[in-house]
Every structure is written in C-alpha cells, then in structure tokens.
Amino acid sequence: MMRAEPWQTAEVCGPKKAQSLEKPVVVKALLKKAKHPLLVVGANSLTEQTRKKSMIDYFIEFSENWNIPIVATAQTIKAFKEKGFKNVYSHNAMEITYLLTDPEWMVAPKKGPHDLVMTFGFPYYMEWLMLSALVNFSTEMKTVSLGRYFQPHASWSFPNLKKQKWNDALKEILTKNGGKK
Amino acid sequence: MQNLAEASKLKGETATISPIFPSYYARKWKERTTLTEQKRARIRADRLDTGFGSFRNVEVSIGRVIDEDWDEPMGPTPMPEVTTLRDWDHKLLKRYQPSYMPACQLCCLCTFGKCDLTGGKRGACGLDIKGQSARIVLAAANIGCAAHLAHARHLVDHLIHEFGPRTPLTQGEGVDIEAPVSRLVTGIRPRSLEDASSIIDYCETQLTHTLSAVHTGQEGSWLDFESKVLHAGMIDQVGMEIADLVQISTMGFPQSDPEAPLVEAGIASMDQSKATILCIGHNVVPAAAITDYSMEHGLQDKVDVSGICCTAWDITRHDSKAKIVGPISWQLRFVRSGLADVLVVDEQCIRTDIPLHAAKVKTPVIATCDKSCMGLPDRTNDDVDAIVADLVSFKVPGVFIGDHSKVGEVVVKTALAVKPKRKKKSSLPSKNKIKELAQTCRQCSECRRACPNDQPVMEAVLAASEGNFGPLVDVYDECIGCARCESACPNEYELHSWMVTAAKDRWMNESFKVRTGRGAIKDTEIRAVGQPVVFGEIPGVIAHVGCANYPDGGRAIHDMAEEFAKRRFIIVLSGCAAMTVGTVKDEEGKSIYERRTGAFDAGGVVNVGSCVSNPHIAGAAIKIASIFAKRNLRGNYEEIADYILNRVGAVGISWGAMSQKAASIASGFWRLGVPVIVGPHGTKYRRMLLGRADKAEDWKVYDARTGNQVQIAPAPEHLFYAVETMEECMVMTAKLCFRPNDTSRGRSIKLSHYIDLHERYYGYFPDDVHSFIRRESDIPITLKDKIHVHMKEHKWQEKPIPDPTILQRMVYGGGDG
Numbered sequence: 002m003m004r005a006e007p008w009q010t011a012e013v014c015g016p017k018k019a020q021s022l023e024k025p026v027v028v029k030a031l032l033k034k035a036k037h038p039l040l041v042v043g044a045n046s047l048t049e050q051t052r053k054k055s056m057i058d059y060f061i062e063f064s065e066n067w068n069i070p071i072v073a074t075a076q077t078i079k080a081f082k083e084k085g086f087k088n089v090y091s092h093n094a095m096e097i098t099y100l101l102t103d104p105e106w107m108v109a110p111k112k113g114p115h116d117l118v119m120t121f122g123f124p125y126y127m128e129w130l131m132l133s134a135l136v137n138f139s140t141e142m143k144t145v146s147l148g149r150y151f152q153p154h155a156s157w158s159f160p161n162l163k164k165q166k167w168n169d170a171l172k173e174i175l176t177k178n179g180g181k182k
Numbered sequence: 183m184q185n186l187a188e189a190s191k192l193k194g195e196t197a198t199i200s201p202i203f204p205s206y207y208a209r210k211w212k213e214r215t216t217l218t219e220q221k222r223a224r225i226r227a228d229r230l231d232t233g234f235g236s237f238r239n240v241e242v243s244i245g246r247v248i249d250e251d252w253d254e255p256m257g258p259t260p261m262p263e264v265t266t267l268r269d270w271d272h273k274l275l276k277r278y279q280p281s282y283m284p285a286c287q288l289c290c291l292c293t294f295g296k297c298d299l300t301g302g303k304r305g306a307c308g309l310d311i312k313g314q315s316a317r318i319v320l321a322a323a324n325i326g327c328a329a330h331l332a333h334a335r336h337l338v339d340h341l342i343h344e345f346g347p348r349t350p351l352t353q354g355e356g357v358d359i360e361a362p363v364s365r366l367v368t369g370i371r372p373r374s375l376e377d378a379s380s381i382i383d384y385c386e387t388q389l390t391h392t393l394s395a396v397h398t399g400q401e402g403s404w405l406d407f408e409s410k411v412l413h414a415g416m417i418d419q420v421g422m423e424i425a426d427l428v429q430i431s432t433m434g435f436p437q438s439d440p441e442a443p444l445v446e447a448g449i450a451s452m453d454q455s456k457a458t459i460l461c462i463g464h465n466v467v468p469a470a471a472i473t474d475y476s477m478e479h480g481l482q483d484k485v486d487v488s489g490i491c492c493t494a495w496d497i498t499r500h501d502s503k504a505k506i507v508g509p510i511s512w513q514l515r516f517v518r519s520g521l522a523d524v525l526v527v528d529e530q531c532i533r534t535d536i537p538l539h540a541a542k543v544k545t546p547v548i549a550t551c552d553k554s555c556m557g558l559p560d561r562t563n564d565d566v567d568a569i570v571a572d573l574v575s576f577k578v579p580g581v582f583i584g585d586h587s588k589v590g591e592v593v594v595k596t597a598l599a600v601k602p603k604r605k606k607k608s609s610l611p612s613k614n615k616i617k618e619l620a621q622t623c624r625q626c627s628e629c630r631r632a633c634p635n636d637q638p639v640m641e642a643v644l645a646a647s648e649g650n651f652g653p654l655v656d657v658y659d660e661c662i663g664c665a666r667c668e669s670a671c672p673n674e675y676e677l678h679s680w681m682v683t684a685a686k687d688r689w690m691n692e693s694f695k696v697r698t699g700r701g702a703i704k705d706t707e708i709r710a711v712g713q714p715v716v717f718g719e720i721p722g723v724i725a726h727v728g729c730a731n732y733p734d735g736g737r738a739i740h741d742m743a744e745e746f747a748k749r750r751f752i753i754v755l756s757g758c759a760a761m762t763v764g765t766v767k768d769e770e771g772k773s774i775y776e777r778r779t780g781a782f783d784a785g786g787v788v789n790v791g792s793c794v795s796n797p798h799i800a801g802a803a804i805k806i807a808s809i810f811a812k813r814n815l816r817g818n819y820e821e822i823a824d825y826i827l828n829r830v831g832a833v834g835i836s837w838g839a840m841s842q843k844a845a846s847i848a849s850g851f852w853r854l855g856v857p858v859i860v861g862p863h864g865t866k867y868r869r870m871l872l873g874r875a876d877k878a879e880d881w882k883v884y885d886a887r888t889g890n891q892v893q894i895a896p897a898p899e900h901l902f903y904a905v906e907t908m909e910e911c912m913v914m915t916a917k918l919c920f921r922p923n924d925t926s927r928g929r930s931i932k933l934s935h936y937i938d939l940h941e942r943y944y945g946y947f948p949d950d951v952h953s954f955i956r957r958e959s960d961i962p963i964t965l966k967d968k969i970h971v972h973m974k975e976h977k978w979q980e981k982p983i984p985d986p987t988i989l990q991r992m993v994y995g996g997g998d999g
C-alpha cells in the first residue's frame with residue numbers, strides 16, 4: 002500500500018485532509034447512515050478497465066442494491082441509458098458540483114438533499130477541484146472518492162492502492178454479494 | 183493653447199477641438215475628466231519660431247481625443263471607471279453565480295498570514311474563502327490584462343517612433359467601424375496612432391485600479407471582486423483591439439481579408455538547407471525586423487524564419503513566406519531537435535528555461551523584450567559585429583537586445599554564421615541510447631504522477647527498455663510538452679526527448695496549411711449575416727480561441743469546428759487553437775482552411791489572427807448590434823452587452839486555455855454577455871459562472887415593448903463552464919447558442935441541432951426541450967411527433983416571445999432600471 006498522499010504531483014491541499022479508506026466496510030457504514038446518498042460518475046468510467054465487468058455494470062448493481070440515484074456527467078449517461086437503467090440523471094461535472102453546494106438541492110423530488118456523495122471517473126485534477134468545492138462550501142456533506150488514487154479533499158479516499166487491491170475493495174463496495182446491507 | 187500659439191508666433195494651421203456631444207453627456211464627461219483631457223489642441227506649422235529656436239514642419243498636440251466629426255451621440259458610459267458598470271455586472275452575476283473550487287484554502291499574501299480559510303474561518307484581514315477565491319480570479323484577470331496592455335503599449339510607442347503620431351489607423355476596405363470595442367468602451371474612434379495611445383492611457387489607469395483592489399484590506403466582497411474581474415476583462419479587450427489595429431494598419435498585415443494567404447506550417451515546412459530562425463512569443467516587432475532585414479539584404483534564399491505561438495501568426499501576417507512551426511506546446515521538442523540555428527524570444531508564454539535547452543544544442547538565444555530578459559547580458563548598445571562574434575563563437579549562450587532595429591541584423595548575421603558551426607546539433611538521444619538507459623528505470627511512477635494528462639510514461643519507458651517504442655509514440659501523441667515528467671524523474675531521464683525521438687518520423691514529416699489571420703470582420707459581411715444571426719437562422723457564431731493545453735494535438739478542436747461548420751454555424755478562430763485546427767487533414771491531404779471559406783458566413787472557418795485579434799470576434803458581435811440593429815455603440819456598453827446577451831448566439835470555446843491572458847480574454851467576453859466553454863484543464867481556473875436552470879425566477883427579462891417581466895427559457899444557461907469531453911462540449915455549444923430573441927424559425931433550427939447532438943452523444947432525447955419551445959412554430963417539423971409527446975409529458979404551455987432586455991431603462995417609453 003502506498004502512502005495516503007495526493008497522487009498527482011503538487012496537488013497538495015490545505016489544512017483539512019481526507020481520511021484514508023483502509024477498509025471498504027467504512028463505506029458501508031457511511032451508506033447505512035446516509036439519508037440521501039448520491040453517486041456521481043464521470044466519463045473516465047467508460048474507459049476504466051476492471052477485471053470482469055464494466056464500471057457501468059458495477060454502478061448499476063450498486064445503485065440497485067442501495068437504491069442510490071446516479072448522476073452521470075458528459076456522455077457517460079449514454080452507457081446507462083443503453084442498458085435501460087432509469088435511476089440516472091444528466092449533469093455537467095461543474096454543474097453538479099455547484100448544485101451540491103446548495104443545501105436544499107436534490108437530484109429528484111424526495112431524493113435529497115444529499116448528505117453523502119460518492120465520486121468516480123473524472124480526471125484526477127478535476128475531481129480534486131470538485132471535492133474542494135464540496136469540502137469548502139458543503140461542510141456538512143460527507144464525500145467518498147472511489148478512485149484508486151488518494152483525493153485529499155474527500156472525507157474518505159483510497160490511499161493510492163495497487164490495482165488488484167483496489168479492484169477487490171471496489172468489488173466489495175459495489176457488488177451485491179460484497180455490498181449486502 | 184491660444185496663448186501658446188500666440189507666444190510662438192505660429193505660422194500655419196491651428197485647430198482647437200472641443201466636445202460635440204450633447205450637453206448631458208458632456209457634463210458627465212467633464213465630471214470624469216480633467217480640463218486638459220476634454221480638449222485636444224493640435225498645432226501644425228510649416229515654421230514655428232519659439233524662444234528656443236526655429237523649427238520646420240512642426241506638429242504639437244496636447245490633451246485628450248474628442249472627435250469633432252463623429253456625429254454618433256455619446257452614450258452614458260464613455261471611459262467607464264471601475265464602478266461605472268457595476269450594476270450591469272451585478273445583474274449578470276445574479277443570474278450566473280460564481281461557483282468556486284479553491285485550489286488552496288490558505289492565504290499567504292501578507293505577513294498577518296498564513297491564514298487558514300477552511301470551514302468559514304476568516305483571515306486576519308477579514309477575508310473569507312469566497313472572497314479570497316474571487317480575489318485570485320481577479321489577480322489572474324489583472325495579470326492577463328497587463329500582459330496584453332503592455333504589449334499594446336509597446337507596439338503603439340514603437341510605431342509612433344517609427345511612423346509618427348498622426349499615422350492613420352485602418353482595418354482596410356469595407357470597415358468603417360475600425361475599433362468597435364474601443365468605440366463602445368471609450369467613446370473614442372481611434373483614427374491615428376496618437377488616438378490609440380490616448381486609449382491605452384485610459385486602459386493603464388483602469389488596470390492600476392483593478393490591480394490595487396487585490397491588495398490586503400481593499401475589496402472584501404466576492405461580488406465586487408468579480409465585478410472588477412469583468413472590468414479588467416473589458417479593458418483587456420480594448421488593449422488587445424488597439425494592439426491589433428495598430429499592427430494591422432502599419433505592418434502590412436491582411437486587412438479584413440477573407441482570403442488572407444494560406445501559409446505553410448509544421449516542422450517539415452522549414453527549409454533545413456537554409457539558416458533557420460525560430461521566433462517564440464507574441465510580439466511581432468523583433469520578428470518583423472528579421473524578415474525585413476533578410477528581404478532588404480536579399481538573403482531570403484539563405485534564411486528561413488518561422489514562429490511558435492502568436493508571433494508565428496503575426497510574422498506570417500507580415501510576411502506570408504514565413505512559416506509556422508506550431509503552438510506553444512511545441513517549443514521544447516523543436517528546440518531540442520536542434521533544427522533552429524537561432525532562437526528569438528519576445529514576450530508571453532515562452533518557456534522560461536529556453537536558454538538552458540538551447541545551450542545544449544548550441545543555438546544562440548536572443549531575448550528582445552524587457553519583460554523576459556532571461557538573465558542574458560544586455561548588449562543593446564554594443565556593436566553588431568561584436569555581438570555576432572560572441573554568439574557565433576559560443577562565448578555567450580545568448581544576449582538581450584532591446585533595440586529592435588538591431589535585432590534583425592544581429593539575428594540574421596548570427597544565423598548565417600553559426601549554421602555551419604553547429605551543424606543542426608540535436609540533444610535528442612538515439613533509440614539505442616534510450617533502450618540502454620531505460621534498463622535502469624526504478625519503476626517509481628513519479629513520471630506518471632507528474633504528468634498533467636496522466637500519461638503512462640513509466641509503462642512506455644519499460645516497453646522501450648525492451649526495444650518497443652510504440653508506447654512512447656502513443657505518449658507523444660497526447661503530450662503537451664511540459665517536461666514535468668522528466669523534472670520528476672529521479673534518474674534524470676530526458677523523458678520528453680525520448681518521446682520526441684520515438685516519434686521522429688511523425689514530426690519530421692509534419693506539414694500542413696493554415697490561413698493566416700485576416701483581422702477584422704468587414705462591415706459588409708456583418709450587414710449580410712446580422713439578421714440571420716439575430717433571428718437564429720445562422721444558428722450560432724462559435725469562436726475557438728486560446729492556448730494548446732489539450733492532450734490530443736488539436737484533433738478535438740478540428741472535429742468540433744468541422745461538425746459545426748457543416749451545420750452552417752460560423753466558426754471563428756484565433757491563437758494556438760487556430761493553428762492546431764489545421765494539423766488534421768482529410769483524405770486529399772487538405773486542412774480545414776483549404777476546404778472551407780475564410781468569409782464570415784454560414785459554414786465559414788475564419789481565422790482572425792493572434793491572441794490580440796480576439797476583439798475582432800467581440801467586435802463582430804458589437805457590430806451586429808450597431809450595423810444590423812442600428813444601436814448606438816459610442817460609450818454605450820450596457821445597452822450593447824444587453825443586446826448581445828439576449829440576441830447574438832455567440833459562444834467562445836477555449837479548449838486548451840492555459841494562461842492568465844486566456845482568463846482575462848474570457849472575462850471580456852463574459853461582460854459582453856458571451857458564454858465561454860473551457861476544456862477539462864480549464865477547471866483549474868477554479869471558478870465557473872453558472873446559471874440555475876431549475877430556478878425559474880432567475881430567468882426573467884423585460885419585454886421592451888410592454889415593460890412586463892416575462893419568463894424565458896434558461897438561455898444562455900451558463901456564462902463560464904468547463905467540460906470533460908469533446909462530445910459534451912458539442913452538446914453544450916449547441917445549447918448555449920439559444921437566445922431569448924430567437925425567431926421561431928431560428929429557434930427550431932437551433933433546437934434541431936441541440937436535439938440531434940444530444941441524441942447522438944447522450945443517447946436520448948433531451949428532457950429540457952419543452953422549456954425552449956415558446957409556441958408551436960418553434961418546433962422543428964421533422965421532430966414534431968416526438969416533441970408533442972414530450973410537451974404533453976411536461977404539461978407545456980405557450981409562452982410569449984419578448985423583445986428581451988434585462989435593463990429596465992431599455993423599455994420603450996423609459997424606466998429607471
């Protein structure tokens with residue numbers, strides 16, 4: 002395991018730094034506690050290689066298991082729609098970041114306001130900035146970055162995991178067997 | 183003046199110019215200016231006898247410009263000061279609110295700090311994180327504006343020195359409104375270099391004020407910081423416009439020419455049998471001195487001059503035989519290739535470590551601009567031959583020469599003499615050497631971690647250690663040439679050079695054609711397209727501008743430009759974006775410039791020129807208001823910006839925006855009501871300006887006919903917006919072209935593009951279509967059935983089409999807003 006430090010050079014943050022996500026069970030605990038969680042996925046989800054399933058399939062399974070709505074940014078929405086998945090909403094990455102700083106905002110009636118936001122699939126620097134907006138302007142919100150690399154502005158983030166280990170952790174969080182309530 | 187004239191026993195013409203505009207505005211003007219600024223007296227005399235002696239052909243001018251022959255009435259805000267347009271800014275910022283993504287939550291600007299601004303804490307000066315974030319945006323806009331303004335000041339002073347203050351300014355035939363932005367902002371028609379200088383005086387004063395607001399304990403409100411951002415952006419547009427106008431008028435550039443020459447670009451376009459000179463930067467004066475010297479001395483067969491970044495555009499505008507190497511991101515690869523015999527750097531966006539890399543290939547560096555002396559010895563006042571001798575013997579790696587007339591001679595002589603000595607020495611390693619070195623890679627991933635584009639550099643190095651160079655070529659294709667990977671490498675591998683070696687076949691053969699910058703859009707072209715643009719029948723004007731901070735070498739810009747040109751939008755380009763768009767060729771080997779017209783018309787692909795040419799794009803929008811809609815533009819900023827916001831479907835795209843200059847350029851467009859999209863790295867500007875489509879109360883305008891407040895669709899939905907992908911950019915571009923004023927026919931055309939692109943890339947019918955349909959006739963005929971179902975689902979109701987304005991005073995019969 003690598004140290005919990007920003008993955009990309011110089012992307013250090015201010016005084017508040019994410020907690021290192023050592024055990025996927027932490028995420029399950031956060032999910033159980035959350036009233037209106039939301040998953041926000043970016044276009045890198047379309048190309049990210051995992052062992053067997055596409056990330057989109059993982060997310061659909063996760064959403065169905067926990068009844069979590071998904072915001073898919075850019076053309077990521079197409080992959081969800083093609084699979085007939087309905088609990089998905091289209092927003093731009095900047096737009097959803099801004100909307101989430103409004104404590105009243107919800108992705109659909111009765112599905113918010115959101116107290117837990119999970120992110121995946123953005124360029125490292127972009128997710129870094131999106132989470133910076135949330136840590137500064139949505140101070141009550143918990144955020145979990147599901148990517149391999151440490152995102153210092155999240156509440157919780159993996160500490161730059163080796164691919165295999167990260168795949169295992171994701172599987173545990175996202176799949177039905179791994180992610181049973 | 184009269185006294186001076188009398189005292190000087192004047193023989194010849196005397197003119198005293200006084201304000202001619204209506205008394206109300208004259209009063210306002212007086213409030214804002216000193217007595218000497220109101221009048222400009224010019225004295226021309228065949229012979230002038232003074233106490234100091236007798237002078238022939240004298241011309242004296244005192245005071246500021248007031249144009250006595252211009253009958254357009256002065257608007258309410260000539261030469262606006264920092265708070266003059268604050269109300270307008272606040273209106274914009276109420277609808278398009280800043281969304282901050284701080285890159286740092288600390289402030290260390292003064293000795294009270296460092297201050298921790300997290301979790302609502304305030305710094306010792308009272309500033310919170312929102313204020314601090316806005317302050318950083320203002321700092322960037324100020325820096326960008328200063329870079330252009332200093333460039334403009336240098337050009338104006340230099341050209342006055344060369345040609346005299348009364349040298350007339352022109353954009354060429356078919357252009358009466360020669361400087362729409364300057365007219366709009368200052369109320370002045372710049373007709374001579376001297377007028378241009380007065381306008382720059384005004385800009386310099388404004389910039390001093392917006393810059394001072396960044397100081398500790400000045401502005402504290404994010405809203406007012408943001409208003410000042412817009413002010414700096416507007417001033418930047420004026421400064422750039424003047425810079426381009428003066429060089430177009432005096433340096434033999436194309437003048438609003440849709441058929442400006444197609445020029446050669448790409449590394450292979452350089453003739454390596456000649457002594458090669460590479461000019462990097464933005465200020466054409468030193469580069470022009472070089473081509474002029476080589477032409478005057480009949481050395482064109484022996485010397486090849488090329489450029490990188492905007493100097494490349496402007497040198498080809500001055501001399502169409504000059505070549506374009508490529509955008510800003512190609513500096514390092516070209517310098518290390520050793521193909522340049524002399525490097526000339528002027529200003530803005532040059533790599534600050536150029537002398538280090540040039541020394542390794544024995545290429546002498548000539549720094550020519552006081553903004554970037556690069557630590558080189560000042561040889562401005564030395565004998566030319568002595569300087570050349572020192573450079574050619576490699577006694578000094580480079581020199582600073584502040585006198586442009588000397589630059590031409592030194593550079594050409596040095597290039598000719600040094601070429602046989604340095605024999606195109608390159609610092610690129612051989613493939614064998616790379617393979618050998620790569621064996622000792624520590625597999626630490628530091629290279630990848632340093633890469634802003636997350637390129638698999640380590641994997642490519644490991645492949646190269648086994649003799650497989652394909653992955654290094656793949657990295658080259660996505661590389662922006664920043665060399666951060668090699669800075670990070672503990673083994674000190676010159677990793678960027680490795681990629682360049684691996685991809686040598688590619689870049690050595692790269693050659694393409696681009697149309698050089700045409701300058702302004704003709705008034706006659708505006709007359710022809712004004713109505714279809716305002717009514718929406720030409721669905722939009724899309725401007726690709728700015729730097730090359732994108733990993734795909736310009737393919738995305740090309741594909742977007744081609745897609746929208748095919749859809750009969752007008753495509754306008756400038757800067758590095760305008761260069762890289764040409765790198766993609768069709769099956770016949772033609773670039774987009776060879777395939778498409780350079781006229782400002784549906785389907786045209788129009789290169790206006792360099793960074794400082796951007797105001798021609800803003801100017802086209804302003805001229806639509808002035809020429810087509812016959813609105814007065816003189817000192818009438820708010821009304822024209824209101825017109826553009828509500829009626830002109832223009833969108834700026836800066837796919838690879840990198841610099842603070844790009845930030846100030848965008849700010850100038852925002853204040854005019856033109857939305858700007860940036861590519862993924864543009865998120866690092868850390869602040870978006872976003873509308874809330876879900877808040878109906880944010881989308882109201884006055885109907886100028888009735889004075890009633892009318893609900894409109896969220897259009898344009900955002901003012902500043904970063905996208906993740908090209909596909910997303912295309913969908914959003916189509917959407918950001920909607921304007922409240924679209925006619926039904928225009929709206930239906932715009933809707934059909936938006937729906938088509940949305941279905942193609944997002945895979946479904948967009949669920950906000952109903953909000954853009956005001957009446958049945960807005961519906962595209964071919965989509966009628968689908969849209970009817972959608973409208974029913976959303977309980978659609980007919981809405982009025984207003985004569986839209988967000989300024990209450992624009993309601994016919996008045997109002998006081």
Ligand code: SF4
Nearest residue numbers: 289292295297305307
């Ligand atoms: S400028 Fe203000 S916030 Fe910044 S260090 Fe000084 S006191 Fe602190």
Ligand code: SF4
Nearest residue numbers: 633661662664665667
């Ligand atoms: S030089 Fe190219 S590969 Fe290296 S860090 Fe920069 S973009 Fe990445």
Ligand code: SF4
Nearest residue numbers: 623624626627629671
């Ligand atoms: S930084 Fe250098 S040593 Fe480390 S993995 Fe990259 S190439 Fe190898």
